[in-house]
Amino acid sequence: xxxxxxxxxRSERQxxxxxxxxxxxxxxxxxxxxxxxxxxxxxxxxxxxLCVWAATEITLALLDAxxxxxxxxxxxxxxxxxxxxxxxxxFVAGVVAALIGGSLIALAVSAGRRARHLLxxxxxxxxxxxxxxxxxxxxxxxxxxxISPDSxxxxxxxxxxxVRVIPSSGTPVDAAAVESAAKAQLDxxxxxxxxxxxxxxxxxxxxxx
Amino acid sequence: MNNTNRFLNRLLLLVxxxxxxxxxxxxxxxxxxxxxxxxxxxxxxxxxxxxxSWLNATPLAxxxxxxxxxxxxxxxxxxAVVVLAAAVLLLVSFMxxxxxxxxxxxxxxxxxxxxxxxVRSALAEQAVVEALSGRPELFSSxxxxxxxxxxxxxxxxxxxxxxxxxxxxxxxxxGILQSLDDLLGVETPALISxxxxxxxxx
Numbered sequence: 001x002x003x004x005x006x007x008x009x010r011s012e013r014q015x016x017x018x019x020x021x022x023x024x025x026x027x028x029x030x031x032x033x034x035x036x037x038x039x040x041x042x043x044x045x046x047x048x049x050l051c052v053w054a055a056t057e058i059t060l061a062l063l064d065a066x067x068x069x070x071x072x073x074x075x076x077x078x079x080x081x082x083x084x085x086x087x088x089x090x091f092v093a094g095v096v097a098a099l100i101g102g103s104l105i106a107l108a109v110s111a112g113r114r115a116r117h118l119l120x121x122x123x124x125x126x127x128x129x130x131x132x133x134x135x136x137x138x139x140x141x142x143x144x145x146x147i148s149p150d151s152x153x154x155x156x157x158x159x160x161x162x163v164r165v166i167p168s169s170g171t172p173v174d175a176a177a178v179e180s181a182a183k184a185q186l187d188x189x190x191x192x193x194x195x196x197x198x199x200x201x202x203x204x205x206x207x208x209x
Numbered sequence: 210m211n212n213t214n215r216f217l218n219r220l221l222l223l224v225x226x227x228x229x230x231x232x233x234x235x236x237x238x239x240x241x242x243x244x245x246x247x248x249x250x251x252x253x254x255x256x257x258x259x260x261x262s263w264l265n266a267t268p269l270a271x272x273x274x275x276x277x278x279x280x281x282x283x284x285x286x287x288x289a290v291v292v293l294a295a296a297v298l299l300l301v302s303f304m305x306x307x308x309x310x311x312x313x314x315x316x317x318x319x320x321x322x323x324x325x326x327x328v329r330s331a332l333a334e335q336a337v338v339e340a341l342s343g344r345p346e347l348f349s350s351x352x353x354x355x356x357x358x359x360x361x362x363x364x365x366x367x368x369x370x371x372x373x374x375x376x377x378x379x380x381x382x383x384g385i386l387q388s389l390d391d392l393l394g395v396e397t398p399a400l401i402s403x404x405x406x407x408x409x410x411x
Contacts, residue, residue, distance in 0.1 A: 037307045040218035043225050048300045055293040058286050083249045087240035098233025104226025108219040124399040128375045131405040139372035189376045
């Protein structure tokens with residue numbers, strides 16, 4: 001067959017195997033971490049506004065027209081007289097600026113993991129929201145313990161699925177059975193990084209069903 | 210899956226954050242340490258003298274204002290406006306480039322003669338969504354196609370009903386994507402995103 005083909009031809013899958021894997025690695029990484037787009041757009045907008053304002057003030061000053069907020073000369077004078085500003089204002093401004101700056105730095109360097117896990121798979125990349133895993137585990141746990149699904153709450157963190165059971169009065173709950181059922185279920189799901197179940201039975205039960 | 214330059218996002222946050230932090234710490238020092246305050250005047254008057262000398266050394270030939278101002282202004286200001294305008298353009302293009310990367314064509318092949326076969330991604334997307342519609346485990350499904358490093362990749366987002374096993378749904382969607390590959394004769398990488406949605410009651 002002549003000509004170029006876009007898309008991976010089945011017969012080329014072995015040869016292209018490595019590049020498909022690196023494509024999947026990139027996809028998996030990007031789908032499980034935050035892009036920081038929102039804070040970046042906010043910061044970029046603020047910078048944009050500042051630049052537009054500064055350019056407008058300079059242009060107005062060049063044309064000898066009255067300033068919008070503060071002409072370059074006013075800004076220069078204010079900076080020169082900074083040492084006569086009451087230290088209270090400077091302190092507050094300093095704290096605010098330092099806090100915002102610190103938060104931005106934290107956003108920039110922290111991993112930003114999203115509430116998601118990967119499903120292990122040979123064929124395609126799969127990413128699951130943590131609340132999907134949680135509701136599946138909760139349903140199986142409620143079935144195993146013989147209680148209503150409303151009495152079970154599951155929280156999924158990076159490495160643990162914590163099953164919290166609120167027993168109804170008079171009905172004991174077999175924590176070991178719930179834990180082994182959850183473990184079997186999580187192993188069958190094949191989640192990366194692997195989730196281990198933890199079962200917590202509330203010390204105070206609910207009256208009734 | 211899109212083209213967003215995440216490194217650039219984080220770099221912008223890091224640079225602006227560091228500047229703000231330094232300014233903040235500087236203001237705190239100013240407010241608390243008298244030595245800093247005392248040192249400000251000489252520093253500023255040196256800087257003001259330097260700036261004044263630059264401005265005087267670069268006079269504007271033709272006056273801009275009508276009627277002309279008393280003393281000639283400097284073309285450094287015009288340079289400043291140009292630089293600021295360029296910065297605005299860069300920032301706007303940075304904001305607009307977030308989240309791009311969708312493509313229209315999922316596969317194409319040049320024919321032996323003058324023709325070509327082009328498979329639009331809409332075909333694949335609609336086929337997948339159609340195959341998934343009516344499944345009781347799913348609330349909804351949606352497909353889109355992105356170019357990841359030049360390779361077309363299908364992204365299928367399915368919203369599961371409460372309590373449904375993600376592994377079961379994954380197997381089913383995987384099977385549908387295999388059928389799609391068989392149909393098209395090319396193997397398209399795919400991402401399956403199993404989401405809980407906003408409302409996920411059965």
